[in-house]
Amino acid sequence: MFKKEVELLLSPEVAFDEFARYEAILKHAGLRAGEADFVHLKKRSIDARGRQAQVRLRADVYTNTPPRDLFGPWFVYPNVKSTTPKVLIVGAGPAGLFAALRCLELGLKPIVLERGRDVRTRRRDLAAINKEQLVNPDSNYCFGEGGAGTYSDGKLYTRATKRGDVGRVLRRLVQHGATPDILVDAHPHIGTNKLPAVVQALREAIIEAGGEVRFATRVTDLLLDRNRLRGVVTAAGETLEAQATILATGHSARDIYELLHQRGVLIEAKPFAMGVRVEHPQALIDQAQYRRTDRGLLPAASYSLVHQTEVKGEQRGVFSFCMCPGGFIVPAATAQGEVVVNGMSPSRRDSRFANSGIVAAMELADLDLRQHGPLAGLRFQQALEQRACAAAGNTQQAPAQLLGDFLKRKTSASLLETSYQPGLVSVRMDDVLGPNLAERLRQGFQDFGRKIPGYATNAAQIVGVESRTSAPIRIPRDPATLQHPEVAGLFPCGEGAGYAGGIVSAAMDGERCAEAVFAILS
Ligand code: FAD
Structure with missing residues (x-):
């Protein structure tokens, strides 16, 4: 199979016109129309350094059928059974949702507890802030399904590329409805109008595979048994037990920081x-x-x-x-x-x-x-x-x-x-x-x-x-097991615990915590 990689600079008018771009890429590869079977765009960035801003493209040109999964394999979530070990995940932000999906891939049953409401209902609470100046302490721009990143710009770039597989996070988002452009753009973003549908699709995938997602479920206490966390207590008084709890409550969950401090769990x-x-x-x-x-x-x-x-x-x-x-x-x-x-x-x-x-x-x-x-x-x-x-x-x-x-x-x-x-x-x-x-x-x-x-x-x-750029507190964890150094079964995760700063790095940390739980439980 013949494949040629080309890199070229084009004017925006050519780069953003599908046909003109195709022709320009073929010409650059030394081919004529009809001589290529497929052009796979791999990278796109804006180069504004010269007198005229241009678009830099990198593409593979195939003169034969391209491989089936150009961006890598898609994800399959095997159905969990009632006997599957349970993992409590507190928070349905990127860290919590990606932890849940990774748990499913590893054969663990995630139970996601989220204080806020589903993306659709959450919209009403945002309208109340904007129009009536009323802040619901459980459902707002930071709290609710999808976490702080749902009603955002949905920028998906991170400097934390060594902390996980960025491509895997992006491919998962595309599988659940994000534009494939995010796999190509140097500075990908989704946008606040598109994010809710993606978040909803992530939740549906979790539930379809046998996981649980419970909204309006605020965790208010910890079931601490000396140096072990046995589970959590919700605002409704319900007690939920599991061998592992991934705490992914984000950096605005001040009540969680206060709770940890009061219960003598080390925070810094x-x-x-x-x-x-x-x-x-x-x-x-x-x-x-x-x-x-x-x-x-x-x-x-x-x-x-x-x-x-x-x-x-x-x-x-x-x-x-x-x-x-x-x-x-x-x-x-x-x-x-x-x-x-x-x-x-x-x-x-x-x-x-x-x-x-x-x-x-x-x-x-x-x-x-x-x-x-x-x-x-x-x-x-x-x-x-x-x-x-x-x-x-x-x-x-x-x-x-x-x-x-x-x-x-x-x-x-x-x-x-x-x-x-x-x-x-x-x-x-x-x-x-x-x-x-x-x-x-x-x-x-x-x-x-x-x-x-x-x-x-x-x-x-x-x-x-x-004031909410990053967490002012770290919940420490052992670098090898990702458990709290003093409380077994507690896996501090994501931005609130101090291990992420943004949607992608939080999602990657969620995946890492799921893997750490799997390593302990298996
Ligand atoms: P969070 O997303 O904060 O999720 C934590 C979840 O836990 C929340 O849903 C919360 O309701 C829930 N929770 C809290 N306490 C409890 C409790 N006691 N019981 C149950 N559930 C609880 N980052 C980017 O990378 N790109 C952007 O473009 C971008 N734009 C942003 C725009 C806005 C308006 C905001 C607020 C943030 C933005 N961020 C952006 C930051 C990004 O959203 C966060 O870095 C990311 O969401 C952190 O993920 P997380 O899962 O660790 O925590």
Whole structure:
């Protein structure tokens, strides 16, 4: 079978037109139309370094029938029986769902317990936050089926490529309805309009194979038998027992951190990051990145920025986080009395706004460990979120300031149009952030303004607070068995335990924990 690999740069107009692209690839391979049987696109990325942004493609050209499974084998979940060993999985985020699917592949029966509601019902709770300023503490942008990643941008790239099989996670998502483009794009994403159907398909696969998924089931206590976890207790008072419990409750499950601490289960404070979300007109970012006013067929442009700051002799990184081109800022609080912002985008990334978290690293030295012990980071986050809420009038309206005004320490007389549905209130963000964090962010923004023309001006506004970037706490685990070092049967998992930061890395960690459970039970 003849196969030739080609790599080429094309204009967006050719690259995004299926026929024109096919012809260009054949020409590059030295073939004429009719001389190839199949073109398999393997990689696609935007190269915006030159005068004109171009699309870089890598493809295999076959002059014979291509192999059947170009992207690797699909997944089969054998049906579990009533005698199959059970595994409790707390949390139906990417970590919990992928742990459940991997359990099924390994012949274990997953029972997934999720405090929130199914994706469809959850939508109503999101509408209540946006329109009525009401936060349901069990069903919101962080809690509910699919976890924090369901109503998001669905970015699927990770730097944690050594921690698992990224391709396997992506192929699983495609098998359950995600666009196959995610297997090709250098920076794949699904989009908030497409994610719920994928999440629902993952759940259906679990149930079809004999696993269980229970919604509105909040875990409130642990069945601890000296140094062994025997199971969990739910808010309804139900007791569930199993030899292994995968705890994948995410970084917003503060009650779980408090519970572990109260029950004497070792947890540790860890570094994290905090800051604000910045919103620009997407056209400004497109113009700066692509150097053309009309981006045409090119996707909404994004950016990734980092700067080392120094305040009072302490160096801290300030960086962009979870950039959402063509997206929306969303209210991601998990309780009344706090304001938290995050970002999401639809699959087409076609809103008029570009938003990104701009956050500063928080080290242990920035926290009051003496007073709050391992919960010090959580208390810091809480205080900032409550201050943000109070500053903007104790609703889900968020405090905001024009970016140019923030740099000049000037109150904004008015704010810009925004994608943030509950609305913005003009405040001096220094009052919300405190002097150290505000100064670090200011230094970061000043540097970013030098890198992207127009970035650090009053064409943009900052919205607070971006406080849930990563877990402020680690639930330790033995690197070999992935069990808690002091509590057998407890497998801390995913972002909440401090082993992931994003959808793909959380999913990979879920798979690893399922494998670790299998190793212990078999
Ligand atoms: P989570 O997704 O947080 O899931 C934990 C689950 O546990 C939740 O469903 C929660 O309801 C449940 N739970 C909590 N406590 C209990 C309890 N006591 N009992 C039962 N269930 C409980 N990452 C990306 O990679 N790309 C993105 O584009 C992206 N965008 C994001 C946008 C938004 C708005 C948000 C909030 C996050 C975004 N993230 C994104 C981050 C990403 O969603 C998380 O990194 C990821 O979801 C973590 O997965 P997890 O399974 O570890 O935890």
